Amino acid sequence: MVIFILDLFNLGEAAVRGTSHxxxxxxxxxxxxxxxxGQASxxxxxTLRSPESMGEAGIGEYFITVVAGELFSPALLSLAEGRLESGCAGVAAPEQAPGAGNSKPVPRGPFLWRREACFTGEGERLYFASREKLPFECYVLLEMQLRLGKEWTWTECALDMWTRHPVPPKWHKSMAQWTYMEPLLSARSTYGITPVGALPYFSIVLCFHNDISYLSWSIQSVMRQSxxxxxxxxxxDGSTESSDGMMRDYGRDVRVRMLRSDRNEGKAASLNKALIQAQGSYLLELDADxxxxxxxxxxxxxxxxxxxxxxxxxxxxILWKERPDGxxxxxxxxxxxxxxxxxKLLRDAIPLxxxxxxxxxxxxxxxxxxxGPGGGRLYEDFQMMARLAGHYTVERIPEPLYHRRLREDSVSASHTSHYAEWRDWFSLFVKPLEV
Structure with a gap:
């Protein structure tokens, strides 16, 4: 039996060693x-790609995934010794919230896996989601379970088979994270569906210059829209990193298309190029990260x-801060x-x-x-909102519909010292007191 021990909560060597023993x-x-x-997927x-690396025995019909820091009853392993019913992908752990005082359970994901389930009907591996496609590694088992759930069933084991659950570090904020991640992970992807109507209602514009590793998660959030x-x-916008992989992954959906600039021209120029091509009635901006x-x-x-x-x-x-490990x-x-x-927008520089x-x-x-200052590379959102509000009705929806990632190396974070200069310039053309 092959057993993977995964440090999904970054608990370190001591937790891995204890669970391994x-x-x-x-x-x-x-x-x-x-x-x-960071290495789970x-x-x-x-290992699944090259089962021959396990020697003559290979991986076998089943394999087990254990999370570093957890302990369980030996009786749980007896489930792996029997055969699962046809169509059953494995044994899923019961919902259990880490730590005391938590009211909403955080699913762990499966414990026992039927290796066959990790392949499509044509023998193509599904693969566990990489960090690019799932930046929250703690959900890597659950995400695969949810994908397989369309074709397979799961057996659930008893809660008392676990004698200890891993307790994530405080910075992890597991309960708050799960509250806002559960809807997205549970949502079904509409990838490849036939569009309804001749023209789209929304044109979602995702401008990027490099940072290709962030794109997949953003695109998946679009695919999972209800x-x-x-x-x-x-x-x-003139990336030096290749973005061809994005179209290989998502280009088969006719709703997705790529526009390219030969050189880096900035956010405003990119939005204008997309605006010319947009076929929808409304344009929604989505930053790449x-x-x-x-x-x-x-x-x-x-x-x-x-x-x-x-x-x-x-x-x-919802605001998320990025750790050094991404x-x-x-x-x-x-x-x-x-x-x-x-x-107020211009005075306080409020991101919307x-x-x-x-x-x-x-x-x-x-x-x-x-x-203007920056050549349309900075504060293009403020200038458009302030200009548009002078002519049209603007409305707020008091619901969290967007997830914003704050990175120390982002364009906006690295140019805060230029804001006062830009605002003084902009005020020469638009008088916010009159809006």
Whole structure:
């Protein structure tokens, strides 16, 4: 029996060692493979990809995944000795919230896996999600279970078979993280569906310059929208990193298309190029390192159709801070300003996301300005919102529809010292007191 020990909560060597000793005591002849923090999907996929690396015995019909820091009853392992019913992918752990005082359970994911389930009907491996496709490694087992759930069933073991559960470090904020991640992980992907209607309702524009590793998670959040009538425009602003892989992964969906600039021209120029090509009625901006709540488009559509004169809609968002290892960590729920004020927006430099504009309104204003300090590379969101509010109705939705990732090396974070200069320049053309 091959048993993987995965450090999904970054608990370190002591937790891995303790669980490893426990596993070997329960199954002395087990082949134990350890995956350090950040390596879970890589180790699982490489082993499944090359089962011959395990020797003559190979991986076998089943394999086990154990989370570093947990202990369990030897009786649990007896489930692996019998045969599962046909169509059953394995044994799933019961829902259990880590730590005391938690009210909402955080699913762990399966314990025992039928190796056959990790292949499609044609023998193509599904693979556990990489960090690019799932930046929250602690859900790597659960995410695979949810994908397999479309074709396979699961047996659930008793809760008392676990004698200890891993307790994530405090910075992990497991309960808050799960509260906002559960809807997205549980949402079904609409990848490859036939579009409804001749034209999309929303044109989602994702501009990027390099940072290709962030794109997949953002794109998946679009694919999981409950409102499927959209187009996604990937606007490559002169990246030196290849973005061809994104179209290999997602280009078979006819709602997705790629536009490219030969050189890096900045965010405003990229948005204007996308605006020319947009076929929808409303344009939604999505930054490459951010993602959407699965209900985002549905809620936006409901609000817009109830107030057809709206020029822009914005909403609350969830703020995540990125750790040095790339792990997003829940920071806070950010309520947007209750009523839009261009004066307050420019005075306090308040980030608003999501930003959804009526395309007719954007075109009537001539799109985003590409001149001024930074050449349209900075604060293009502020200038458009302030300009548009002088001519159209702006509405807030008091729901968190967007997830914003704060990175220390982001463009906005690294140019905060330029804001005062830009605001003084912008105020020469737009007087926020009159808005």
């Amino acid at each position: 426990h596993v070997k005591a329960c199954i002395p002849d087990a082949v134990v493979i350890v995956a350090e923090s 890589l180790v699982l996929n490489e 409102f499927p009538n959209w187009e996604l425009i990937l606007m490559d 951010d993602w959407l709540d699965p209900a985002c488009l549905s809620v936006l559509h409901r609000t817009i159709t109830s107030q057809p004169d709206l020029g822009m809609v914005y909403a609350d968002h 792990q997003p960590v829940f920071h806070q729920y950010v309520p947007a300003m209750a009523s839009f004020s261009a004066l 996301a999501p930003r959804c504009y009526r395309i007719e309104a954007l075109r009537s204003l001539g799109g985003w300005w590409e001149h």
